[in-house]
Amino acid sequence: MSRILTWIKDRVKLLRSMRLWLFVMTFAIGLLPCIMLSHVLLSSYERKAIDIRTADVTNQLHIISDHLITHKYMQVNSSESIDAELSQLSNLYNGRILIIDQDLRIIKDTYGISQNKIIVSQEVIRAFRGETVSNYDDQDGYIEISMPIIENVVTDDNGSQSVIRGVMLTSVSSDTIINTQDSLRDISRLVNYLVAVALFVIAVSASAIVTIPLKRLVLSISDVKEGYTSNPVMVRDYLETENISDAFNSVLARLKLLDDSRQEFVANVSHELKTPMTSMKVLADSLLVQDEVPAELYKEFMGDITREIDRENQIISDLLSLVKMDKTSSDLYISQVDINALIELVLKRLRPIARKKNIELEFVSMRQVDAMVDEVKISQVITNLVENAIKYNNDNGSVRVTLDADHQFFTLEVEDTGMGIPEDSREQIFERFYRVDKSHSREIGGTGLGLAITKSAVLMHRGTISVDSVEGEGSTFTVKIPLVYIPQSN
């Protein structure tokens, strides 16, 4: 049962094959016009041939009709030359001619079987009214023509008048036309068969050739399955395959980048977590190897160990924040937040740290701002930026936080009078573990994760963050966040 199902599935799958569709299209597009053309040609040949035959016979009948009048055949009912003419015409077209007088009596039948009989038919009556009527009976294969025999008589006032003396009823066979048509049909059928065979071969090879680049594309994509380091995919045969190759390569490059950054991140995390551990081990070992350690040294070393533990803690909690930020934006807890109040609160918390370096914290509020944001994350953004502005500031410096808004965004600027950031580091400072001056930063207590966390939080709110800085004079970080959070529609 399952085998049959697999077989059916395979067949259905085959129906979606591009190669099959190319084959069907080439074959059908080539053959259909051929069949239609031969059909149209054959039927138009038949119509044309019948028209020509009808015109020919009608002409002949006109001539005979004139002779009938000149030989007064309708009155005397016999004339050798007319009889000869009639039998010649009927032999020529394999037909029968009846001559009917005004009393509807057949005065001449080239078959000789209906002589003197009375005939009443619609065609005869119409001919007596002056009409020439022709019909083609394609079932029995003959053309029937009925035409009046007209004499022009001179009237008393020397005018002329047409008088219908009788009717000629003729039927001629269309066998020769049908035979020619049949042999034409045979030829066209043969031609169609040959065209079908040639088209079959062309369609099979064309569909195979056209799909070769796609096969090569699939093969080279499967070659890349092993890691991201293989050669890039490039099939340039068609613009489309080139575009697919380019798209695939850029996805590959992105994956490689992600993989590299994941590896680098793991290496950095291990290194950062190991550094305080190593310091603690060195401090503890040096206490252990000494027998009589003075109490002050113990105290001093224990103080150092506690600082390293704090640092380790700081790194771990920063890492946890970062991991949380890396998750999807569905982890945002959006609510209406008074941003002015939030800034005041953060500045109040950080004032004691600023005071240690005698740094002035100033808040410039251009307007009252209420925004739909995740309060915890935005508070972390403000804290990180102001903390950095204090950390990387000079003693007696100042930090100014400015808040403004338009109808769409609110803008937060954190400006300091610190050391500034070198031009070539301005992009990198938002990367995880990046620090401009490693030794100095360590001494200050940074983990290199603060701005990475800040940027993630801003991006989660579909905002932007940028930095402007003059070395030795200070830096300004600008954050722009929509007033209303718009979830991403997937």
Ligand code: ADP
């Ligand atoms: P850290 O924990 O080291 O402060 P961050 O990610 O917050 O890590 O900052 C990354 C680096 O950017 C810092 O180490 C510092 O070199 C630089 N930096 C950040 N803010 C400022 C600033 N306001 N002034 C000067 N340099 C800064």
